[in-house]
Structures are given as structure tokens and as C-alpha cells.
Amino acid sequence: MxxxxxxxxxxxxxxxxxxxxxxxxxxxxxxxxxxxxxxxxxxxxxxxxxxxxxxxxxxxxxxxxxxxxxxxxxxxxxxxxxxxxxxxxxxxxxxxxxxxxxxxxxxxxxxxxxxxxxxxxxxxxxxxxxxxxxxxxxxxxxxxxxxxxxxxxxxxxxxxxxxxxxxxxxxxxLLSNYSKKKLLIAKVVIEAVEPFKLLTDIENSSLPSRSSKLFTLSSIRLATSALLANMSNISTLQQAELAISYWHTISKYMPEWWRVIKREVSAGEIRRDYVHSHAPVLLGLGYFGAALLQEDPINWEKRLEAIAHINWSRSNPEWDGRIITEGRISKAKSSSLLVASYLKSLLGLSLTPEEGDLEEKLNVMRSLHVNKN
Known part of the structure; x- marks a missing residue:
């Protein structure tokens, strides 16, 4: 030749x-x-x-x-x-x-x-x-x-x-024939967002006490599904791009996640002392993100800077009754909605009727607790 x-x-x-x-x-x-x-x-x-x-x-x-x-x-x-x-x-x-x-x-x-x-x-x-x-x-x-x-x-x-x-x-x-698009998007998000990629347990639905991970695949799937609840009008590829951008931005304001990556602290210590890696809180971040993307599709990334000042430690009394019940992380949907309503109020977003009702009940409960003491 x-x-x-x-x-x-x-x-x-x-x-x-x-x-x-x-x-x-x-x-x-x-x-x-x-x-x-x-x-x-x-x-x-x-x-x-x-x-x-x-x-x-x-x-x-x-x-x-x-x-x-x-x-x-x-x-x-x-x-x-x-x-x-x-x-x-x-x-x-x-x-x-x-x-x-x-x-x-x-x-x-x-x-x-x-x-x-x-x-x-x-x-x-x-x-x-x-x-x-x-x-x-x-x-x-x-x-x-x-x-x-x-x-x-x-x-x-x-x-x-x-x-x-x-x-x-x-x-x-291929996606049009894919039966588990939400799971697929979650896997793509995990691959793209560094804390998720390095700190997610893909195999287990719950984390063992000595796990070196902060998240599970199921928690990221549920949170990302909540985030994209209003995005059915765009392609799966575009939904994934949006989810990646959102979670990447969120991760920038979660210094404790990065401390685990740098091995400055163990994952177990962060799970024990902070709320922001637990599934119900991630779900709340998803609910909140969906509202933010819908109300402010242009400037949402800039507005997320406000969460940098949130105290995510369990010792913050703001989480009592909201996400912590009797000293434990609550897995109830209402707790995730209360996380979302707290974040919405912080950024000046309107609450849904359900979130408004939950906030009223929380305030009543706290008032009764104060009066009792």
C-alpha cells in the first residue's frame, strides 16, 4: 500500500x-x-x-x-x-x-x-x-x-x-427511552460537582456511622428532582446543566464540605455537628432552589451568596423544631419544607400556602415552649 x-x-x-x-x-x-x-x-x-x-x-x-x-x-x-x-x-x-x-x-x-x-x-x-x-x-x-x-x-x-x-x-x-431520567441526572450531577463526586456513597441508601462520605445517591436524586420540579419545559441535558450549576454554587458556600475533602475533619464529625449534609436538608435546598430559579432565573446565582452567612451547626437554635426534633434530624417532608421556607425568607422569596402554615405552627410551638419555661 x-x-x-x-x-x-x-x-x-x-x-x-x-x-x-x-x-x-x-x-x-x-x-x-x-x-x-x-x-x-x-x-x-x-x-x-x-x-x-x-x-x-x-x-x-x-x-x-x-x-x-x-x-x-x-x-x-x-x-x-x-x-x-x-x-x-x-x-x-x-x-x-x-x-x-x-x-x-x-x-x-x-x-x-x-x-x-x-x-x-x-x-x-x-x-x-x-x-x-x-x-x-x-x-x-x-x-x-x-x-x-x-x-x-x-x-x-x-x-x-x-x-x-x-x-x-x-x-x-437515548434519554427519551430512558426510564430513570431522574436517577441519570443525579449521577451526572454527582460526577460534575466535586463535593458530591468525592463524598457520595453510591451503594447505600443510608450512611454507616463510620462512613467517610457525607451524601448518598438517593438523597441527591431526591433533592435534584425537587430542584427541577418546574423545568419540564427544557431538555434533560439542559436540566442537568442547570442542576450542576445550582449545586456547584451551593457547594461554594459550604466550607465544611470542603474541609472533609481536605481531610481537615472527618465526615462523621460533620454529620454529627452540622445539618447541611443530611438528606432532609438537601431536599429543602432542592425545594428552595426550585422557587429561586422560577422567581429569578437571571440573578439566582448572585442571590445565593446570602447563604454563605447561614450557621448550619446543630447548635443553631433556628434548626430546633425546623429540622431537629428531640435532638435528631427529622426525616418528615414538613421539615424539608421548613428548611426551604427559612431559606426563602432569608432571600425575600414568597412562601407557598403550605410553607406559610408550617411556619405559623412552628412559631406557635416555639411560643408555647417559651411560655412553658
Whole structure:
């Protein structure tokens, strides 16, 4: 296929399919065992918040995503797209037509083949067939972008956007058939928010007394579901992005969480002395967040700065009767709503009728307690 100085590929030149004016486009069907020897993967698209969230979904859904991407490439529905680091020589076999032209492409062996689209699919294929050597002879379609004479750079951004859109569509398609979206979003949030990622017990629904964790998957799932209760009008991907932003912002104002990460204090001590890692309080933060996002969708992040001044220790009398009953964290829904109403009042948000009633009952109870003493 090649001599000592160059690769020679039998290709089809596709006129008008390079997606920019800086390159010519060629296609070739090539066995995987040859392809893997040619390709480099040192091109990295620009990282955006949307891409980070989508990548987290891809990680959680990796088995399903990789299966679909792999099948698309193996069935020639999608192509692997590469760019060359330098120009190449095309020698036509046939006369040029309006659409395509057969010929051979001579490429210096010093030229780099850089994957700019289809790397995920390629890796999925390699992972899937690594134990079946004969499958390396399977041929897939490779699209090669060659810089035109006088052009030093190929515009990769159009492929970034195209692959980003295609992957988003694929994830949304998989999500539309996913029966446990709330659980999936919670897993993505845990992956994205550092205190959750490092301090969440994924396996247990409750934490053992000597656990090194602060949270459970179930508590984050319930709290995030409450947070997104009013967000059914946006996509699952957008819901996850919003939840990540909210919990990331909340975590900035919870210094005790970070102290556990830095091993300045144990998780058990924080659970014993503070309320803010317990499931009912997280749920209250979710209820409160839902109201804040609805009432102030523009400035909610700035307004959350107010929670930096809250005393979350159990010794704070504000939590008595609200989240602590007879010295223990209350698991009642009403306690979570009372946490939410406290936070709403702090930020000047309106209470729901149910929250208003609970606040009145709490005040009456406290008054009776004071009079009794």
C-alpha cells in the first residue's frame, strides 16, 4: 500500500464536500488494522460547559452511546474524518465529474493523520473487538481533508459543531427511552460537582456511622428532582446543566464540605455537628432552589451568596423544631419544607400556602415552649 517514503491510497475525490475552502476532501474504505497505524488523536475541540455536561451523560450512558456510534461507523452511516498536517498529491484515474473523481492520493510518511470526527466511535470499535483479531480486517469509511496549496490550517470548528450536535441528538434520543431520567441526572450531577463526586456513597441508601462520605445517591436524586420540579419545559441535558450549576454554587458556600475533602475533619464529625449534609436538608435546598430559579432565573446565582452567612451547626437554635426534633434530624417532608421556607425568607422569596402554615405552627410551638419555661 505504500513505499519507503509515502502512503498511496486509492481514493475518491468528493467535490464540494470539504465544508470549508481550505481543504480538498477524499474518501477511502480502509481496514481497521491499517487505519489504527495511521491515526493520531492529538486534536482536541474547545471545551464548553454544554460539552462537559454532554460528556458526563455520555459517560453514564457509555455502553448505549458507544454501541450506537460503533454501529453507525461499521455500517458506513458515519465516517471517521481526519485532517492531514501537510498537503498531499492527488493523481486522477478518471476525468473529473461534477461530484467525484477516482484516483490515488500520495501522502508523505512524515504527515500526521489527525482525527477530528469519530474518535469516540473509533475507540468504541477498538475496545469492542480488541479480543477478536480477525475483526481488524473490517473496513470502514475514512474521510480525509487535505490542505489546499498555500493553506496551512484546516477549519476544524465546523466538525466540532457537527459532531457536538450529532452526539447531543443521540443522547437526547437515548434519554427519551430512558426510564430513570431522574436517577441519570443525579449521577451526572454527582460526577460534575466535586463535593458530591468525592463524598457520595453510591451503594447505600443510608450512611454507616463510620462512613467517610457525607451524601448518598438517593438523597441527591431526591433533592435534584425537587430542584427541577418546574423545568419540564427544557431538555434533560439542559436540566442537568442547570442542576450542576445550582449545586456547584451551593457547594461554594459550604466550607465544611470542603474541609472533609481536605481531610481537615472527618465526615462523621460533620454529620454529627452540622445539618447541611443530611438528606432532609438537601431536599429543602432542592425545594428552595426550585422557587429561586422560577422567581429569578437571571440573578439566582448572585442571590445565593446570602447563604454563605447561614450557621448550619446543630447548635443553631433556628434548626430546633425546623429540622431537629428531640435532638435528631427529622426525616418528615414538613421539615424539608421548613428548611426551604427559612431559606426563602432569608432571600425575600414568597412562601407557598403550605410553607406559610408550617411556619405559623412552628412559631406557635416555639411560643408555647417559651411560655412553658
Amino acid at each position: 505504500y513505499n519507503a517514503f509515502e502512503y498511496v491510497l486509492q481514493v475518491t475525490k468528493i467535490n464540494g464536500d470539504s465544508q470549508d475552502d481550505s481543504s480538498d476532501c477524499y474518501t477511502v474504505v480502509i481496514p481497521l488494522n491499517i487505519l489504527q497505524k495511521l491515526l493520531l488523536t492529538n486534536y482536541r475541540p474547545k471545551i464548553t460547559r454544554e460539552k462537559m455536561t454532554r460528556d458526563l451523560f455520555e459517560k453514564v450512558l457509555s455502553i448505549d452511546v458507544n454501541k450506537v456510534l460503533m454501529e453507525r461507523v461499521l455500517n458506513h452511516i458515519d465516517s471517521i474524518v481526519v485532517s492531514l498536517s501537510s498537503s498531499a498529491t492527488f493523481e486522477p484515474f478518471t476525468a473529473e465529474t461534477s461530484d467525484e473523481q477516482q484516483g490515488q492520493l500520495r501522502i508523505s510518511m512524515e504527515t500526521d493523520f489527525i482525527v477530528i470526527k469519530g474518535l469516540r466511535a473509533l475507540n468504541a470499535i477498538k475496545s469492542h473487538i480488541s479480543e477478536i483479531p480477525e475483526c481488524w480486517n473490517v473496513a470502514i469509511e475514512l474521510k480525509i481533508l487535505v490542505p489546499k496549496s498555500g493553506s496551512n490550517n484546516i477549519n476544524h470548528s465546523c466538525f466540532d459543531n457537527e459532531e457536538s450536535d450529532e452526539l447531543s441528538d443521540l443522547i437526547n434520543e
